[in-house]
Amino acid sequence: MPAHDGSAGLALTDRASALAEHYRLAAGIRAFERLLLDQFASGRIGGTTHTCIGQEITAVAVTAALDRARDCVFSNHRGHGHFLAYCGEVFPLLAEIFGRRDGVCGGRGGSQHLHWRNFYSNGVQGGSVGNAVGVALAEKAKCSGAVTCAWLGDGTFGEGLVYEAMNIASLWRLPIVFAIEANGIAQTTPTELQLAGGLAARCRAFDMPVEEVPGTDLAETLAVATRAVDAARAEQRPRALISHAIRLGPHSKGDDTRGTAQMRRAWARDPVAMLRSEVGAAADAIDRDITALMHDTLARANETAP
Amino acid sequence: MSKETTVQASLNAGLRAALAADERVIVLGEDVLDPYGGAFKVTRGLSAQFSDRVLATPISEAGIVAVATGLALRGFRPIVEIMFGDFLFLAGDQIVNHAAKYRAMFNDEVRVPLVIRTPSGGRRGYGPTHSQSLEKHFLGVPGLWVVAPHSLSDPGELLRQAIFDVDDPVLFVENKIGYGEAILRGIPGYETVRLGDTASPFPTLWLKPHGANDGLLLCYGGMARLALDAAAALREREQLRLGLVIAAQLSPTPTSHLDAVLRAGAPSCVVTVEEAPAAGGWGAEIIATIEQIRDARRLAPISYRRVGAANTAIPSARALEDGILPQVQDIVAAALDCF
Numbered sequence: 001m002p003a004h005d006g007s008a009g010l011a012l013t014d015r016a017s018a019l020a021e022h023y024r025l026a027a028g029i030r031a032f033e034r035l036l037l038d039q040f041a042s043g044r045i046g047g048t049t050h051t052c053i054g055q056e057i058t059a060v061a062v063t064a065a066l067d068r069a070r071d072c073v074f075s076n077h078r079g080h081g082h083f084l085a086y087c088g089e090v091f092p093l094l095a096e097i098f099g100r101r102d103g104v105c106g107g108r109g110g111s112q113h114l115h116w117r118n119f120y121s122n123g124v125q126g127g128s129v130g131n132a133v134g135v136a137l138a139e140k141a142k143c144s145g146a147v148t149c150a151w152l153g154d155g156t157f158g159e160g161l162v163y164e165a166m167n168i169a170s171l172w173r174l175p176i177v178f179a180i181e182a183n184g185i186a187q188t189t190p191t192e193l194q195l196a197g198g199l200a201a202r203c204r205a206f207d208m209p210v211e212e213v214p215g216t217d218l219a220e221t222l223a224v225a226t227r228a229v230d231a232a233r234a235e236q237r238p239r240a241l242i243s244h245a246i247r248l249g250p251h252s253k254g255d256d257t258r259g260t261a262q263m264r265r266a267w268a269r270d271p272v273a274m275l276r277s278e279v280g281a282a283a284d285a286i287d288r289d290i291t292a293l294m295h296d297t298l299a300r301a302n303e304t305a306p
Numbered sequence: 307m308s309k310e311t312t313v314q315a316s317l318n319a320g321l322r323a324a325l326a327a328d329e330r331v332i333v334l335g336e337d338v339l340d341p342y343g344g345a346f347k348v349t350r351g352l353s354a355q356f357s358d359r360v361l362a363t364p365i366s367e368a369g370i371v372a373v374a375t376g377l378a379l380r381g382f383r384p385i386v387e388i389m390f391g392d393f394l395f396l397a398g399d400q401i402v403n404h405a406a407k408y409r410a411m412f413n414d415e416v417r418v419p420l421v422i423r424t425p426s427g428g429r430r431g432y433g434p435t436h437s438q439s440l441e442k443h444f445l446g447v448p449g450l451w452v453v454a455p456h457s458l459s460d461p462g463e464l465l466r467q468a469i470f471d472v473d474d475p476v477l478f479v480e481n482k483i484g485y486g487e488a489i490l491r492g493i494p495g496y497e498t499v500r501l502g503d504t505a506s507p508f509p510t511l512w513l514k515p516h517g518a519n520d521g522l523l524l525c526y527g528g529m530a531r532l533a534l535d536a537a538a539a540l541r542e543r544e545q546l547r548l549g550l551v552i553a554a555q556l557s558p559t560p561t562s563h564l565d566a567v568l569r570a571g572a573p574s575c576v577v578t579v580e581e582a583p584a585a586g587g588w589g590a591e592i593i594a595t596i597e598q599i600r601d602a603r604r605l606a607p608i609s610y611r612r613v614g615a616a617n618t619a620i621p622s623a624r625a626l627e628d629g630i631l632p633q634v635q636d637i638v639a640a641a642l643d644c645f
Contacts, residue, residue: 072380074376105411105412105413105415106413108410108411108412108413109411109412109413113411113412115408115412115413115415115416120379120408120412120416122403122404122408124399124403124404127372127399127400127403127404128404129372130368130369130371130372130373130375130376130400130404131372131373131375131376131379131404132376133369133372133373133376134372134373134374134375134376134377134378134379134380135376135377135379135380136376137373137376137377138376138377138379138380138381138382139380141332141377141382142380142381160368161368161369161372161399161400164364164366164368164369164372165369165372165373167364167366167369168363168364168366168369168373171364172361
């Protein structure tokens with residue numbers, strides 16, 4: 001794996017970091033995903049990808065609640081935001097999706113299959129949730145004090161392994177947080193066509209405390225995530241949080257079947273725009289930094305060897 | 307070779323030795339705790355001795371393999387018991403798309419040293435969903451070893467190799483009938499050759515008949531004893547001397563072992579023996595590999611036969627089951643048909 005000094009990435013800070021830093025990360029993830037969609041649209045990269053436009057602040061808030069030095073993350077198919085929130089490594093991620101040797105997995109993993117320090121992702125729905133429970137068991141057995149964060153969506157709740165994993169996590173009192181991004185749509189299928197009952201009730205059935213947030217306010221999401229991570233660590237038992245995040249982009253590249261009126265309403269609640277208005281005047285400079293970073297990163301990725 | 311006299315005792319001793327030798331070893335499975343000690347008693351006595359590292363699990367084959375994969379990613383060496391090989395497909399996605407893939411797709415930066423043990427095979431009247439030999443469906447999966455012990459070699463030592471000598475997931479297929487078999491140490495009338503190397507570390511046992519060598523029977527696992535009986539019958543009744551090649555490493559195909567056997571001279575007749583239906587099976591892969599070696603070495607043509615179960619669900623009634631699973635006389639008939 002190539003060495004990275006982090007100087008060209010998105011700045012990272014743990015916990016009570018300034019609002020502006022959270023904005024830098026959320027807006028950076030947004031810019032990265034837009035860059036990817038542009039590159040796909042112009043045919044400069046192939047294969048597939050799933051962007052998290054609209055869901056950025058959930059990734060930023062939950063990851064900010066973690067202790068990056070020791071905690072573990074198991075992400076899913078829509079994991080760029082989780083990855084960048086974890087490590088800020090823009091270039092290795094872009095190079096990976098470009099299929100370059102300097103990519104985080106040498107181009108072998110691509111968009112959905114990433115590994116960096118204690119971060120892992122896999123593209124099969126539900127499968128990595130079970131692996132995350134195993135990681136939590138390993139860290140508990142080692143007495144490392146680490147919490148594991150398992151990312152899943154409301155669509156993932158169709159997979160049986162999710163329930164096997166939650167059952168084992170609760171039964172064996174494992175320090176894991178199930179971070180659920182309930183964006184209301186599974187690829188093109190709205191949640192009301194694929195889910196009976198409720199997500200929170202399903203979590204509670206395993207005797208697992210769960211809190212819900214709208215997924216539009218960073219401070220609120222961070223507070224709930226911090227409670228969940230701290231409790232999982234202190235009590236050595238699983239917790240769940242449900243963020244009703246908004247997927248503003250397509251499932252993959254251009255496959256959004258939702259109507260314009262629905263999307264207009266969704267964009268009116270854009271969490272990154274709301275966060276930007278909270279940041280105020282400082283946002284302009286951050287946006288300029290991000291634009292420059294994306295420009296430089298793209299140029300660097302284009303220059304690297306395949 | 308260990309002192310244990312049966313396959314079951316040897317595997318049990320192998321597990322105990324692994325738990326004692328290395329604190330990274332964790333055993334997980336359904337009903338593995340004492341006093342029950344697993345459906346086939348292979349884990350008996352382990353939870354009493356290593357209570358914090360022998361874990362009883364819910365009935366969640368996918369979940370167990372998923373958790374074990376996570377453990378392996380983070381430095382442990384888990385051993386999973388899947389109660390019946392028939393249930394492997396419940397964990398199939400975890401085996402193929404998770405455990406076996408992580409090392410390659412994460413650019414060789416991680417290891418998944420995981421052993422999945424499972425009892426397979428019929429002849430106990432357990433019927434269509436508790437008697438199968440499904441391992442052929444896992445042959446050729448990149449990143450996955452498939453290994454089978456048998457009673458002509460040391461099963462506990464093979465298990466030790468699977469746990470410690472490779473860093474990738476191993477599907478370890480145990481034959482139910484084989485558990486009670488006494489371990490044979492040396493077979494009269496044969497020279498015993500063990501083939502193993504870095505690329506294919508799990509040893510193939512090659513029994514070369516003294517004197518002439520009229521053909522080869524290739525088999526693995528529970529079929530070894532049937533093949534041995536068939537070879538004895540062919541010698542007594544037909545004066546034919548057949549060698550036996552008993553594989554332990556089913557996947558990747560131990561090509562170098564087969565090459566070593568063929569270097570000694572091409573047999574005129576090769577019969578593969580497996581308990582599953584032969585269609586799309588282990589024998590087909592073996593024959594294809596032997597043909598490639600034969601062709602490369604410009605050896606004389608070989609006649610091939612495959613012996614396996616009838617291509618149907620395994621019946622519960624013992625008489626019906628015997629009718630569809632391969633028997634000694636089927637191997638004898640296939641060999642005679644070859645000449």
